[in-house]
Amino acid sequence: xxxxxxxxxxxxxxASNRLTALFVITFFSFxxxxxxxxxxxxxxxxxxxxxxxxxxxxxxxxxxxxxWPGTFVGVRKNFLIFLDLTxxxxxxxxxxxxxxxxxxxxxxxxxxxxLSFGIKYFYTSIILAAVSWALLFLYxxxxxxxxxxxxxxxxxxxxxxxxxxxxxxxxxxxxxxxSEILTTTEHDANxxxxxxxxxxxxxxxxxxxxxxxxxxxxxxxxxxxxxxxINDTYGHHIGDGVLKEVAERLRKxxxxxxxxxxxxxxxxxxxxxxxxxxxxxxxxxxxxNVIGEHDIDGVKLFIExxxxxxxYPDDSHDxxxxxxxxxxxxxxxxxxxxxxxxxxEDIGS
Numbered sequence: 385x386x387x388x389x390x391x392x393x394x395x396x397x398x399a400s401n402r403l404t405a406l407f408v409i410t411f412f413s414f415x416x417x418x419x420x421x422x423x424x425x426x427x428x429x430x431x432x433x434x435x436x437x438x439x440x441x442x443x444x445x446x447x448x449x450x451x452w453p454g455t456f457v458g459v460r461k462n463f464l465i466f467l468d469l470t471x472x473x474x475x476x477x478x479x480x481x482x483x484x485x486x487x488x489x490x491x492x493x494x495x496x497x498x499l500s501f502g503i504k505y506f507y508t509s510i511i512l513a514a515v516s517w518a519l520l521f522l523y524x525x526x527x528x529x530x531x532x533x534x535x536x537x538x539x540x541x542x543x544x545x546x547x548x549x550x551x552x553x554x555x556x557x558x559x560x561x562x563s564e565i566l567t568t569t570e571h572d573a574n575x576x577x578x579x580x581x582x583x584x585x586x587x588x589x590x591x592x593x594x595x596x597x598x599x600x601x602x603x604x605x606x607x608x609x610x611x612x613x614i615n616d617t618y619g620h621h622i623g624d625g626v627l628k629e630v631a632e633r634l635r636k637x638x639x640x641x642x643x644x645x646x647x648x649x650x651x652x653x654x655x656x657x658x659x660x661x662x663x664x665x666x667x668x669x670x671x672x673n674v675i676g677e678h679d680i681d682g683v684k685l686f687i688e689x690x691x692x693x694x695x696y697p698d699d700s701h702d703x704x705x706x707x708x709x710x711x712x713x714x715x716x717x718x719x720x721x722x723x724x725x726x727x728x729e730d731i732g733s
Contacts, residue, residue, distance in 0.1 A: 394559075395461070396453075398500035399446045402464075406439040430478055434471050441467060461501045465509045468493050473516040480526040487537040490516075494545050498552045506545065506552060513541055576646040578624055579631035587645040587653055591703055594655060594696070601696050602663055604654040605710040606634070606670075609688035609718065611650040618683055625680040626650075626687060633673045637666075660695070667691060667725045675724065690718045691725035699728050 445464060448455075472490065476483035490513050498506030517538050520527040527534055545552070574586040582590075594601050608630060615623040627650065634652060638644055643655040658666055670691065677686050692714025694706045709728040717726035 394500045395457075396446075396449050398496065399442065399449055399464075403439070403442045403446055406435060406442055431475055434474055438467060438471050461497075461505055462508060465493065465497050465501075465505060465512060469509070469512045469516050473519060477520060477524045477527070480524070483527075484533065487533070490537060490541045491544055494541055495548070498545060499555065503553055503556050506549075510542065510545070514538070576631075579628050579646050581631050581635060582643070582645040584645065584647050587643075587647065587655075590643050590645075590655060591706075594657075595701070595703060598697075599657065600660070601655055601657045602660075603694045603696070603706050603710045604656070604667075604670075605692045605707070605714045606652040606654065607690050607714055607718075608650040609690060614685060618685075622680055622683055622685075626678075626685065629678055629680060630674055630687065630689070634670065637670050637673050663693070667693070671724050689724060690714050692717060692728065693725065694728045 445460060448460060469490075472486060472493065476486045479486070494506065494509045494513060497509040517534050520534055521531055522528070574582060576583045591603070608626070611623065611626070614626055627646070630650075631644075631646060631652065634654070635644055638654060638656070641657055645653050647653055654670075656663075656666065671689070675688055677684055679685075692710045692712065694700070694709035694713065696706060699709050700706050713726045713728040713731060716731050717723055720726070
């Protein structure tokens with residue numbers, strides 16, 4: 385599961401604010417286009433096209449952040465800086481003298497890139513801005529003749545952000561620390577401290593999502609036999625060793641699409657989407673890998689387990705009932721000799 389850290393939130397906020405500003409600017413440019421003379425109207429028309437295209441790409445960019453926040457993070461940030469500076473340079477070039485009013489936006493783009501995206505994007509935006517100024521000087525006759533204005537704004541764009549560089553660096557150092565704390569806190573909230581596998585809280589989220597998908601899955605409740613005897617006889621440190629050993633052996637049996645969690649005490653749960661015909665073999669694999677004699681911190685112990693299985697949608701569509709049925713099957717199999725798993729549908733027989 386993705387950790388929505390401080391950098392994701394900053395990027396999302398920046399994209400949202402930028403999108404709002406583009407809508408407003410594009411709207412007013414169309415208003416000016418209606419009232420402008422023929423010469424200015426054509427320039428405003430091109431400006432509106434550029435801003436309209438930029439707005440469309442920004443909508444797609446915002447959708448991409450929200451839908452796939454962890455994908456191509458660096459690529460999309462660099463793309464956004466490149467897009468902003470390209471459109472800005474284009475507008476300055478076509479408006480010539482009136483393009484002077486767009487030059488301060490270089491400072492805003494460089495500053496916002498550093499604050500919202502990270503310190504390395506601050507340097508990226510400066511390099512791309514320098515390329516933009518060079519292109520203006522080389523390909524625009526007006527700006528070639530007024531190179532002194534470009535140089536002035538170039539120096540301003542470089543000096544103002546550099547003046548605030550310590551502030552930007554400190555902000556991102558604090559964000560790094562906060563992001564680390566948030567990641568650690570999220571991990572502690574969702575994973576069992578002893579075994580390292582997901583806990584009951586994450587199990588609730590996963591089974592809820594599985595029910596929403598409305599696809600077949602099996603719910604396995606797993607309990608260790610005579611675990612209290614092990615704790616009472618050898619002490620809790622050996623009991624903890626047993627739990628870690630069992631958790632690791634169960635984890636090695638599952639595949640990427642399976643889910644395992646510790647519910648508490650000696651109770652574990654597995655959610656698997658394997659087809660029904662493959663479940664028997666999977667259950668036998670779990671038994672073979674766990675049941676038997678194990679060395680736990682120098683103590684030889686025989687570990688057994690009981691597995692109760694309920695099926696969605698065969699047994700129920702309800703989360704609570706599926707858990708209840710898996711639990712009943714698990715306790716029913718404890719009463720059987722040399723049998724370690726049972727399906728809820730087989731309790732009657």
